[in-house]
Amino acid sequence: MTARPPLPPFDEESARRKVQAAEDAWNTREPDRVALAYTPDCVWRNRDDFIVGRAAIIDFLARKWKQELDYALRKELWSFGGNRISVRFQYEWNDVAGRTWRSYGNELWQFDGHGLMSRREASINDVPIHPEERRILGPRPDEEYGNALPLR
Template sequence: MNTRPPLPPFTEETAIQKVRAAENAWNNQDPEAVSLAYTPDTYWRNRDTFVTGRAEVVEFLTQKWARELDYRLIKELWAHTDNRIAVRFVYESHDTAGQWYRSHGNENWEFDENGLMKVRRASINDQKINESDRLFHWTAPGPRPDDHPGLTDLGL
């Protein structure tokens, strides 16, 4: 079995590392690579969609990034326990008609002993924004630069 450090039990420092690694992976928008951070039988609830297993993760993310264009995501640690992490996140994207959105959400994650996520529950709300109101400015796809402000710094 592959491991995905940092491994539980999480400290605040390792939980923050896990959150940033997830953010970076999603910002790279490679569904196959992202799926490897999850157990083979991972279970997700994403809004009103339910996903089971890596193949469904790949299919879900492929469709997501085909409709959510110029996607940029920032995640922030909210809380953690031994093998669970709660995050809040915001991402910006636009649809094929050019309408921009800022999507706000919370995720609850549960990990196995190898550091792979076995459960992901996400609740997300979308807010229409003007392109001029965007706050996330870096080259996409790709990770957020280290010097780009996080959610708290941006007042989100």
């Protein structure tokens, strides 16, 4: 199996790198690419969806990004220890009806020894916003790496 550094156990610097790598991958909106960060039998809870395995992750993400248009994400390290990382995140998107949303969430991640995520649990809330309130318009520029997310 191919390793996906950084590997656990995580220290603060390696946990921050892992979080930024996840953000960068998700901002590609390429389900096949994103799924490579997960074990073949990875278990997810995403809102009220329960997903098992890379193929199901790919299907889920393909459906997600057909509904969540202009998706752009920011993740922030919340805590870490051993082979686990928790993050908070915000992403913004437009739905097919043209409404604009900001989604707030928290994730719990667990990794195997190769640095692949074996478990992901996400709790997410969607808040309607006006288009002019969007502040996340694309992938994070290098100079913004490490910036904290505002509460609102």
